[in-house]
Amino acid sequence: MSIILRLDRVMADRKMSLNALAEKVGIANVNLSKIKTGKVSAIRFSTLEAICEALECQPGDILEYKKEE
Numbered sequence: 001m002s003i004i005l006r007l008d009r010v011m012a013d014r015k016m017s018l019n020a021l022a023e024k025v026g027i028a029n030v031n032l033s034k035i036k037t038g039k040v041s042a043i044r045f046s047t048l049e050a051i052c053e054a055l056e057c058q059p060g061d062i063l064e065y066k067k068e069e
Contacts, residue, residue: 004064005038007051014055024054 011021022032027047034040035047048059055061 002065002068004066005035005040005062006064007036007062010055010057010061011036014057016055021051021054025050 022029
């Protein structure tokens with residue numbers, strides 16, 4: 001996949017647990033865990049917005065594009 005999710009890195013930088021972030025964002029731990037591990041094929045903008053608000057970051061801090069070779 002060309003899009004890499006860096007949510008785990010941003011969470012670690014902010015010292016925020018999966019449970020705490022899930023509560024702030026308002027989604028289930030299981031769904032947030034799938035986003036964190038990159039096991040999703042899509043993410044709603046509203047969810048991305050809530051994650052960015054909770055972590056005080058930009059979408060580019062969480063998402064990275066890597067060209068496939």
